[in-house]
Amino acid sequence: LRKELGQTANSPRWATALKFEPEIRETTVKKIEVFVGRTGRVTPRAELEPVKLAGTTVTYATLHNADFIEKLGVRVGSRVKVSKRGEIIPAVEEVVDPGRGRPFKFPTACPSCDSPLKRADDAVDWMCLNSLCPEKMQNAISFFAGRKQMDINGMGEKVCRILYEHGYVKDIADIYELHKHKSDLENMEGFGQKSVQILLAGIEESKKRPFRFVLPSLGLREVGHSVTEILIQSGYDNMDALLKLARSKNATEQLTAMDGIGPRTAEAFVEQLRNPAVLKIIERLRRAGLQMAAEKKPGHDAAPADQIFAGQTWCVTGSFESFKPRDLAMDEIKARGGKTVGSVSSRTTHLLAGESAGSKLDKARELGVQVVSEVEFKRLLNTGN
Template identity: 50%
Template sequence: MPKKENPAKRVAELRKEIQKHNDLYYKKNTPKISDKEFDLLVKELQSLEKANPDLVVASSPTLQVGSDLSPQFSKFKHKVPVLSLENTYNETELSEWLEKTGIDELYSLEWKIDGASILLYYENGKLTHCVTRGSGGIGDIVTENVKTIESIPQTLSTPLTISVRGEIFMTFADFEEFNEEYGGKFANPRNLAAGSIKQKDPQDVAKRPLRIYVYDVYFSSSRKGINKHKDIITLLKKEKFPLAPDSTIITGKTLLKEIESFKKKKDKMPFPVDGLVIKLDDLNLRESLGETSQSPRWARAFKFDALLKETTIEEIDFAIGRTGKITPRAKVTPISLAGTTVTYATLHNQDYIDQLGAGIGAKVLISKRGEIIPAVEKVTVPPKSVFVLPKECPACNTKLTKVDDSVDFFCTNRNCPERKLNQLIFFCSKKQMNIEGLGERQIQIFFEKGWVKDIPDLYTLNKYKDTILELDGFGDKSVKIIFDAIEKSKEKDFRFTLPSIGLNEVGPKVTEILIEHGFDSWEKLVTLAKSKNAEEELTSIHGIGPRTIDALLTHLKDKETLKLVSTLIKLGLKFQADETEKSDLQPFVGQSWCVTGSFENFQPRDVAMDLITKHGGKKVSGVSSKTTHLLYGPGAGSKLEKATELGVTLVSESDFLKLLKKEGIPLP
């Protein structure tokens, strides 16, 4: 509640507090309070400023959009102010706005996607700049990072000069898979998506499963023939931009009813949504209403409350991941939340525990959004003492350590039983080797009995078959399923075996990239690691950053890893990739191609590179002494210079078209 006795003091306090949370949210991507709590602070400040106009200053966070600007990026002055949205959690407030704006008007109703805002600037039909919202007036140029999202058209079918606004996000499933690959470092898809577009190295961004939905277009000159939101959507569809599902256009009268049906769906959405966006359909009306310094008067965000429920921490234990990461978990008095019973909620790490002041006996608020693991969000009644993580691994007593600059503690003992167990669970899981019948429970039993201590033991498990049949809960049928699935897993190729053994930084995507570049077996990788220019060769591969290269080369020289793989090969597992759809025409065998510039017939230019790999060639992302050909088009830069210097064969688009014709390769 506003403290009436000294508004100036409270206003100053609130501004400082809001600024702090803005920075945590937009710049660090690690918010410490919920959106609702944040919005309450802003509302309190707004009402104080309204009651005390003399306290209003232009720099107040109520008059500015929260800024994401970071010093390491070049800046871009937006062509039109990139604003925020005024939001409400309350249907009465929304109705009042509808009445004021026109209940009989048409409105668009869309999901409010929880990611990072982005502007795509096109000049004469070519994508020139991708820019963050920044301060609303200027933004950070993150073009190369955003261009890694393949669904963004690089060229339009008409030479329009426009800016397209959208939201970059990640689905829950992609987030979980990615996060699993990186040892569970990231808190939620929104923070990961927003952090990803601000990475230093586009190659690191390319590995992240980012997506985009666009929702608006700004025109540099007159928007001839475009008078409704509907026309904008038609244009975006025609130019093949990705659009969010379920968007609809309805009258103000039926809006609240329609919102109800969106609400029913919201917890089942595959990507994070934090509300709905309602916008006037008529663009002329929009323009006559105009905007405040912060948000348009013709749109509102209707936000959903994050589901929060109170319970008590009964105990705190730990998950020890396959990478050794220790995650403290609160065992809570069971509560039902978003249709499931919650008994555990994550406490992430010691820093998080300290910030919350969490401990055994504390009363806490638990949240669940989408499919993410529930988390402890807030302490409402403090514990007797704040919890402190043990110094040693609870499973093997190894001293816990921090790796690099991470906030997490790790057990570095490779033979730690909990790590081993989780490696086995990961190996057998559906997305990996898909060994049906071997779920967490079964693996745990075999592990405790000492029958399966490590991955290779799975393939000699049949010596315990009779004993297994004697166990409770293992019938003929279920045991047959297990052994059939183990046998069948031997058919899985390198695309699965390599990521399944759980080497850090080496997940499915990296594996796929390695295979595409000709490293389609363990043997080839090991040979590569022994060669002098291993690092140079890996660096030339697009999509593999320095951190991955480091990790990969370490694994490929590590004795235990080498032993593990050779044992698995002896047991009949495949550590080479099956041939994929390759053409009989293989004119590019033995050649290594690089590409630069843009092309008329190949958009995106990967289309050309795919032809080369399909017909036997290798593609590389940088020109080196090993590159044999450079395919170049307008806009070619330093690669062309370097290739000329090194005597690489230069191939223009028309040369390439002739070559394809000569070889009888059709255009896709």
């Protein structure tokens, strides 16, 4: 019956998820700031008086959008209730006392490039539409290089910012041209021969990153890891097939026919993969040697994996011999019906602990969470019990 019902991109259809009430704490808003993300979305956040929440000290919380701030009446000095949504993202949930500060006025211009902000009639988010907005570009580069995307060793947010500000990396394809500036980089403040060597080696290693990481790393709106998996499972497992799909007259209809893809995602996908600027970046990445097709594995047409982790919540920590990066272990858990979280709490059922597991392992033992080694985890994957 489970095989007949199948599953969506995120969960099995035959299972029901029970969500526990998040832990909530009160604190005071010190400041309200707005930031521009890689897609141009302008997001407000609250700087808070530090408060302990779900095992960590929280000093910032999302305020979602302008309508949310207006509806709750959040302002500097407000006493608010804060939770960790999904035990990961701190968010303001409620105003206990609005305080005496002035109502927050959402900006009308981009805080990075000063371009006028735009909002579609049916949208809640204000957007910066300037394709050359510095903060958008820096965030897109950092996102691409991040651990969950191309996982480029030696290219954290600080390095991305320096490379952008010095003009070496203005878009994600420029990353693969950095080897041409090796001597210049070695003489830059904050760099050195060793750090440049690590960076260039990390960039070269990223060329081996599977296509299922390359596509979401492009930062296309609505095209994250879940949508990428849907596309690959639907037979669109290479860039050429995706570009051909985007060019077809009935592309939107073909996409929405896939279980898990709605009209908004389909329209965004088609619009972006017809954009000459996006196509130029993709072609430069192709020439640089990135993986533009999913690896064909023996038995890839077999039935979906048994949902042996359904109803379980896993946290993954440490380093592993067989799962580099450890996102690969998280993928195995999710493919078998499990949920993955970024921190250990009373709701965590299992901790997959590799080498140098650290504080998460200590907390798991303290809370009585079942700890699973890499050897045990591989046995579970192979035997199903």
